[in-house]
Amino acid sequence: MRNPFSTSNLASIFIVACSALALGACSDAQPHEGQGPDPFVGPETYSGNAYSWDGSWSPASSDFPLSGLFDDLYWDGHALPGGELSPILPPGEWDWKEGSLLSNWRNFEKNLGRFEPLKDDAGRQYGWTLVGNQPGSLDYAGPAAYFHGSSGTDILNLGSEGSIHSFGSNMGDGPDVLVFDRSWTLDFRTGSSLTGASRDNDIVIAGCHGNTDDSWDITTTTIHTGPGRDLIFVRDLDRAAIDAGNGEDGRTDAIDPSDGDDVIVIHGNMHDSRFYGGHGKDTMVWYVDEVHQTTQWLGPSFFGAGGMGDALWGDDGPNRLVLAIAEDTPVVTARSSMGKGKLLLKEVVPGEDDVFKEDAPTAADPYAYYCSPCGVGPEGQKTIVLQYMSADGKVDTGYVGLTAIQEVQVGLGPSARVYRIDETTGKSAVDPGLEIFEVPAVDLAKYCDAR
Numbered sequence: 001m002r003n004p005f006s007t008s009n010l011a012s013i014f015i016v017a018c019s020a021l022a023l024g025a026c027s028d029a030q031p032h033e034g035q036g037p038d039p040f041v042g043p044e045t046y047s048g049n050a051y052s053w054d055g056s057w058s059p060a061s062s063d064f065p066l067s068g069l070f071d072d073l074y075w076d077g078h079a080l081p082g083g084e085l086s087p088i089l090p091p092g093e094w095d096w097k098e099g100s101l102l103s104n105w106r107n108f109e110k111n112l113g114r115f116e117p118l119k120d121d122a123g124r125q126y127g128w129t130l131v132g133n134q135p136g137s138l139d140y141a142g143p144a145a146y147f148h149g150s151s152g153t154d155i156l157n158l159g160s161e162g163s164i165h166s167f168g169s170n171m172g173d174g175p176d177v178l179v180f181d182r183s184w185t186l187d188f189r190t191g192s193s194l195t196g197a198s199r200d201n202d203i204v205i206a207g208c209h210g211n212t213d214d215s216w217d218i219t220t221t222t223i224h225t226g227p228g229r230d231l232i233f234v235r236d237l238d239r240a241a242i243d244a245g246n247g248e249d250g251r252t253d254a255i256d257p258s259d260g261d262d263v264i265v266i267h268g269n270m271h272d273s274r275f276y277g278g279h280g281k282d283t284m285v286w287y288v289d290e291v292h293q294t295t296q297w298l299g300p301s302f303f304g305a306g307g308m309g310d311a312l313w314g315d316d317g318p319n320r321l322v323l324a325i326a327e328d329t330p331v332v333t334a335r336s337s338m339g340k341g342k343l344l345l346k347e348v349v350p351g352e353d354d355v356f357k358e359d360a361p362t363a364a365d366p367y368a369y370y371c372s373p374c375g376v377g378p379e380g381q382k383t384i385v386l387q388y389m390s391a392d393g394k395v396d397t398g399y400v401g402l403t404a405i406q407e408v409q410v411g412l413g414p415s416a417r418v419y420r421i422d423e424t425t426g427k428s429a430v431d432p433g434l435e436i437f438e439v440p441a442v443d444l445a446k447y448c449d450a451r
Contacts, residue, residue: 052153052175053125056229057199064124066150068173068196074102075450090115091148091172118153127153127174135451137161140180145169149176156180160208160448164188164406173198177230179447181208182217184347187367189224192249197227197258206242207235208448210268214292222367223235224250227258229280233444235268241368245278246306251366253309255279265439272299274370276307277319277404283410285322285439288388288432289395297398304404306372313377313404320407320418323388327411331419333428341391345408345419348426354382372401381423409437 049055057222059066074089080101089105096103113132117125128150132138136159144164149172156171158164158180168187171178173196178188183206191200202225207217216238224243225232232242244262247254259279266275266286275284284302291298300363304319323329323343331343338344348354356375362368373383384402389395402408408419418434421427 023341028159052199052200052201053177053203054175054229054231056201057153059126066126066152069125069127070150074105078226088117090150090154093146093148094248104143104146108146111143112138112140115147118155126150127157128154130157132158132162132451135159136449138163138451140164140430141166148172148196150174151196153177154266157447157451159451162208162451170195171202172196173200175199176202177447178202178223179205179450180206181448184219185222186221187224187334188222189226189250190230191226191228193247193256193258194249195228198257200226200228200258201260202226202228202230203232204230204232205444205447206233207268208444210290211236211292214269214294214308216271223252224367225262226250226255227260228373229260229320231440231442232262232264233442234264234266237269237273238271239273241274241276243276243278243367244282245280246276246311246367247278250369251311252307252310252369253278253366255306255311263440269293270298270300271295274301274303274307274404276303277305277315279305279315281317282319283322283437284320284392285324287324288397289325289390293395297396298397298400301370301372301401302403302405303370304402307403312371312374313379315404316406317404318406319404320409320437321386321402321405322409322412322439323438324412325388325410326391327413327415327417329388329410331410331417331428333426335387338387338389340389340393343410344385344387345421345428346386346426348382348384348424353385353423353426372403374401374403377423379424382426384421384423384426407431407434412436412439 021374039141047055051057071089071091074086077085077088080086094105095101112304115128116131118127119125138158140158149170151173153174154171155177162180162184164180165184165186170189176190190202217236218240219238222241230244242264243250245256245259247256261280262282264275264284268290270291302321304317305315329343354376358371386400388397406421410417416436417430419428420431
């Protein structure tokens with residue numbers, strides 16, 4: 001029997017139920033506060049509740065049962081051929097083919113683990129958490145692709161030594177939690193407006209352990225967080241991308257209309273990686289002095305909106321890059337003045353910074369394609385060039401492209417300076433009226449050690 005509480009069926013069932021019951025039974029009563037997943041309560045600036053890591057979701061009584069929480073076939077524990085009762089599962093591709101009922105699920109359960117329901121104190125289910133067969137070090141790949149994500153809170157905590165690789169998937173709606181230490185050959189979505197954008201504030205911790213050498217743990221990976229107000233912590237990247245708000249499943253030439261104000265915090269080593277803010281007022285924090293540099297250049301590109309086409313300049317932000325460096329770092333505006341211990345915010349040089357250069361190796365992939373520099377926008381905007389060299393000379397970023405980034409913050413303390421950038425000329429000036437951004441005080445170990 002098909003799930004009557006699927007998205008397509010729930011609305012009509014709820015109308016019938018309300019007609020048959022007393023009117024008060026269909027009121028929007030406040031939910032009974034549940035215990036929720038304690039390890040996933042957010043930081044002070046993202047105060048969590050029983051249902052979501054950041055407190056963004058408090059379902060009313062009338063919201064239950066939630067549509068999209070269960071698989072269309074395996075939602076009720078019905079009898080299978082032979083008399084065995086089926087498991088109750090989240091949405092997924094759990095059958096291999098006709099006549100091979102639940103073979104994909106058995107593969108998942110044997111090699112990865114099982115899903116346990118998340119319920120509030122009233123016993124109402126609002127999501128799922130994965131309980132891995134290898135707590136703390138789950139290798140999430142292969143049959144992992146069969147899970148399609150639910151409309152509620154989904155928690156994929158792979159542990160402080162966990163890895164995720166070699167597939168692509170989507171966690172769907174809801175305030176989801178994704179935690180892992182290593183990844184490779186991955187194109188993963190915690191949400192997308194194409195598959196649903198409801199209550200989709202997600203938190204991602206990609207990299208639980210810092211490296212003391214020049215190695216990378218997040219490689220050939222793209223994480224798309226899609227709609228909502230997302231918080232991403234990532235470290236030690238090589239040939240990777242963090243997409244906090246590109247549209248149409250993460251195309252770089254589109255912006256997700258349901259995206260909010262995102263924060264990306266970047267620790268550790270960095271090489272040849274890209275960061276996209278999408279829609280909203282986005283902030284990217286880079287702990288550049290943590291890099292153990294052995295390559296000639298670091299090669300990141302920061303995009304306040306998208307990375308190609310109309311999406312390049314399709315959002316006004318304002319978007320900010322925060323550099324976690326000394327607050328008194330001198331800022332220069334010409335390449336000739338650059339040296340150790342300085343930050344270059346380069347003024348635009350005609351014929352050099354106003355040209356369009358595509359990244360040819362990514363041209364065939366609409367989810368990776370980007371440019372730097374990106375030519376001239378509809379209002380004369382251009383890609384602004386930044387370069388930082390540490391005082392000891394061990395870190396030299398080389399040229400870093402900032403596209404649709406209107407603000408640069410130097411330092412994190414009370415004496416930090418925030419520069420407003422003129423996107424047409426590259427001229428920059430400290431604006432004392434701009435508030436200093438403070439990094440959310442998230443206890444990353446609390447997340448990483450929860451499994």
